[in-house]
Amino acid sequence: MAAPVASISEQLPGDVLIDRSPRTRFRLGFDRAMGWLTPLLFLVAILPILDMVYYISAKVVPTLTWNIITSTSPYQTDALGVPLTTTAYLIGLSTALAVAFGLLGGIVTAELLPERWASAARTGANLLVGTPSIIIGYLGYLAFVLYFGWGLVFLSGAVTLSFFMTPYVFRTADLAFSSIPRTIREAALGSGASPSQYIVRVGLPIAFPQILTGVFLAMAIGIGETAPLVLTMESAVLVPHSLFSPAIVLTEVIWENFQSGTPVLVLLAFQAAFLLLVIVLGLNVIVRVISARYQKRLEGLYQ
Amino acid sequence: MDASAPSSETGGREPLPSPSTPNGGAPSPPGSRLAWLRYLALVPALIPLGVIFAIVYTISWASHLTSLPGFFSFNWAPTTNWGIGVFVVGSFMTAVPALFFSMVIGLGLAVASTTYLPRLISSLLDPFVDLLAGIPSVIYGIWGFVVIGPYFGLTLNPWLSAHLQLIPWFHATRTAPINSLGLGLPLAIFVLTLMSLPITTLLIRDSLRAVPKDLWESGLALGATRWEVLRRVAFPYSRRGIMSAAFLGFGRAFGETVAVAMLIGSTAQIPPSFYGTGYTLAAAMFELIDSAYTSAQWLSVLTEMALVLLVISLVVNIAGRRLVISLSTTEVAGV
Amino acid sequence: MSGAEGAEGRTILSVDHLTVTAKGKTLLDDISIDFAPHSLTAVVGPSGCGKTTLVRSLNRMTELTPGLRVKGAVNYLGQNIYDRRVNPVLVRRRIGMVFQRPTVFPSSIYENCAFGLRLVHTEEEKVDVAVRQALTRAGLWDEVKDDLDRPALSLSGGQAQRLCIARALAVQPRVLLLDEPSSALDPGATQRLEATMEHLKEEIVMVLVTHNVGQAARVSDRVAFLHTGRLVEVGETDDILERPKDPLTQQFISGRFE
Secondary structure (H helix, E strand, C coil): CCCCCCCCCCCCHHHCCCCCCHHHHHHHHHHHHHHHHHHHCHHHHHHHHHHHHHHHHHHHHHHCCHHHHHCCCCCECCECHHHHHHHHHHHHHHHHHHHHHHHHHHHHHHHHCCHHHHHHHHHHHHHHHHCCHHHHHHHHHHHHHHHCCCCCCHHHHHHHHHHHHHHHHHHHHHHHHHCCCHHHHHHHHHCCCCHHHHHHHHHHHHHHHHHHHHHHHHHHHHHCCCHHHHHHCCCCCCCCCCCCCCCCCHHHHHHHHHCCCCHHHHHHHHHHHHHHHHHHHHHHHHHHHHHHHHHHHHHHHHC | CCCCCCCCCCCCCCCCCECCECCCCCCCCCCCCCHHHHHHHHHHHCHHHHHHHHHHHHHHHHCCCCCCCCCCCCCEECCCEECCHHHHHHHHHHHHHHHHHHHHHHHHHHHHHHHHCCHHHHHHHHHHHHHHHHCCHHHHHHHHHHHHHHHHHHHHHHHHHHHCCCCHHHCCCCCCCCCCCCCCHHHHHHHHHHHHHHHHHHHHHHHHHCCCHHHHHHHHHCCCCHHHHHHHHHHHHCHHHHHHHHHHHHHHHHHCCHHHHHHCCCCCCCCCCCCCCCCCHHHHHHHHHHHHCCCHHHHHHHHHHHHHHHHHHHHHHHHHHHHCCCHHHHHHHCC | CCCCCCCCCCCCEEEEEEEEEECCEEEEEEEEEEECCCCEEEEECCCCCCHHHHHHHCCCHHHHCCCEEEEEEEEECCEECCCCCCCHHHHHHHEEEECCCCCCCCCEHHHHHHHHHHHHCCCHHHHHHHHHHHHHHCCCHHHHCCCCCCEHHHCCHHHHHHHHHHHHHCCCCCEEEEECCCCCCCHHHHHHHHHHHHHHCCCCEEEEECCCHHHHHHHCCEEEEEECCEEEEEEEHHHHHHCCCCHHHHHHHCCCCC
16 A cells, blocks of 8 residues: 655655745745735825825915914905804714714613614614715705705704714714623622613713714714715805804815816815815824724723 | 624623613513603614615605606706716716725735734724725815826826727727816726725725634645635635625715716716716716706706615615624724 | 655654743743654643644744744754745645644635645646545545535534644645644544544654643653743653653643643
């Protein structure tokens, strides 16, 4: 019967560890090549970001004055104070609504709902996140501007935007509460805490950083949205004085003026773009920092 | 593996007992005073789902206002013929190539992150990819228009046209010219690729990370190179995650509105050449909304368009979500 | 340098003053062992003694853990596997490994077995022959011969582990490393596995990490006892287990450590 393994006196190809055969060289070479090529792809992500930031900054920074940012004159070519302030108000209201509904919904889903309802709720949140912003904007238009009759006003925009932002807060709250270690949860309930006490006194403090991340993320997304607001609000030159006034936000400034062709207006668009970038990237960085700190804290929780 | 359940460490939990559900989620005995509270608790949780339903309902309601001749045709001639075919085709023509590129690049990035780069370096570089998702689309629009457009219009597109002459549609002619600003398909695809990249990379990266360490090591222990283990073990194992990346990435590209509106050239036609201008469903809706303020017929058209866009979007989303292995990282990254 | 010719009894694998450190902490301290052909050496010791590290350094799997520093040499047929010119991929062709948990790939039984072969050979006939041989040597052939295209995931734990052995054997290694291969298996499967190991040791060099002294007694020819990274004693199985020279060895064997 043939020996299944060569005896030591027979040399097998792999016995010589330094192998120069073509096939082996190809295999090793290909792997090495991939080791260089794939990391290079990061440039595809890094270069555009750097270029965007650099280009817009270079174009805008020399022209910026403190006045442009803070002037509350009616919105025009050298006064962005109005859009900035309006954006702040709008995001403020939208975030408040998003947090109210998202936080409540997320916690309820994580803690109070039986599995099938929870599953449905989560699916709803995920679908909403994936829905194109223009569809949500269009819903806002049909529902608030037309059907409710509010018209193209601040409130329409704010509520529409809050629809957009809610699922982000929802998912984060859901996830945050769901990741609280079972042991902590059982310890709290076991020592006689009622569900609402657990949620408020134990759950929220633990989940707070993560929820904060979700809120900032939602805000960053909301600030960057254009379509839903163009659809639901009429442009204005002043800060809205009531919920039913027209309003203009930073992104709309860019959208309106960029395509005009007039150099002054195009510059205005770029200035607005610069401010927008600073705010949005700033929020993103904050989100990341909080996330990183939270990770460390979590590790402490789990020991 | 149940995609929507939290990790096993904390999952499978019984709902907390509440005044309305003293049995913790089990049905209350009939006649219990506070049973209705349970339904109240449902409300905030179901708001997102409610919004989806509201969208579908409202849009369907608004769509039967008038009948629309020629809706499924490719002839867009407002007030006589309402063929949205051109927009739908345009949406696919931009989203599909964008998906292709973002999947290829995303695969490469995920592979680099999980296999070839030390953990330290990859944790520094990964956030940049995620940052691409945080940039507002209107900024992609102006950057694309001012920086990338001229390059495409004056350099890249003519070069491609010259070198791909033999393939009819890739050859620009007098009747199918290259837009000198660079607006058109290539620019739109480029920007959409960048915008879908974060989703695809994140999901593929997570799928690869979910491959058990033992399995990787077994592959290597059999004398395979890292690439061979990836190709023959890790990718087959992560098939579902990779497919979900494709679906969700496609959904992102398909639904993008503002950036595309600024870069596609806004022409209601199927691009006569690869370099031509066109339109997408989302961009067209966005730019035509002004007309809706005036007439009921416009409103109806737009509503139908919204419905088509919504249906495609939901289908792609649902398919994608069902395949996702782990939702938690996508939620943190806001994808 | 290959020195493949020579009298029987030559060492195929030997460890020469091997020291492995991580972040300043010493995991293995100046270890030297010779592994004779046609033998099974059991590596035993209390948890944390470095037995897994030792075995993983025999096929350069230590490189998968960042931060490990390896000093000294591991010689396969006279060549140091840690030589700069040697790619680990080549080392693992001849020094195979089976892990604690059965790690079958998500494909058919046949494809699992053929995995290593497909990387280097391309002729289907050779692959076929090798797969059959490997499954036979691993003691799995009779159980799967009727349906080799069945998904490997449908095998029981013990069968899967034997498939992992077959998979490793298919590329004709001279050395097989086993890291606690039966720890995830029930006693019946363990018994079958041990029978397979006894069978195989007549053909190739085997190094078995086990925390189970009884298993070492049953299947091994030699035993190496490690304690906090040092090689305390090594010798014939009967000698070590019945007449241990070092008090640490004595303590371990009589069960005071674990």
